[in-house]
Amino acid sequence: MSAEDIAxxxxxxxxxxxxxxxxxxGPTAVKKVEPGWHFCQFYRDFDQLLRMVAPYVTEGLKNGEGCLWVMPKAVTRKAACVALTP
Structure with missing residues (x-):
């Protein structure tokens, strides 16, 4: 997708x-979500990705929910585990 398409x-x-x-x-806030919607999140680097996703996954694990976190190859398992620890 080109920059013009995203705009x-x-x-x-x-x-x-x-x-x-x-x-x-500033961040973008979603005001209205309907069934069947899909989302994507853009990030600048893998540290920003970890800061965005880790709290979401951590909360799901605390609630006993099943979580599947598919990471880019450049993010190590160790870095993901460290991001999940409070």
Missing amino acids: NVLIYLTDKKIISVPGAT
């Missing part, structure tokens, strides 16, 4: 009031 998707989602974009450097 067009963001503009569409903002126009439909599905997301709000408070600032260029």
Whole structure:
């Protein structure tokens, strides 16, 4: 997907009031989620990926939920385990 395609998707989602974009450097908040939706998250590096995903997986494990975390090859198992520890 090109940068222009991504920009067009963001503009569409903002126009439909599905997301709000408070600032260029701020996070995007999802306002309305419907059944069947899928999400993706963009990240700059693997440290940012770990900081985003680890709390979500940790909470699921605390709640006794089954969790499957598929990681890029560049992220080691050790780094993922360290990210899961409080």
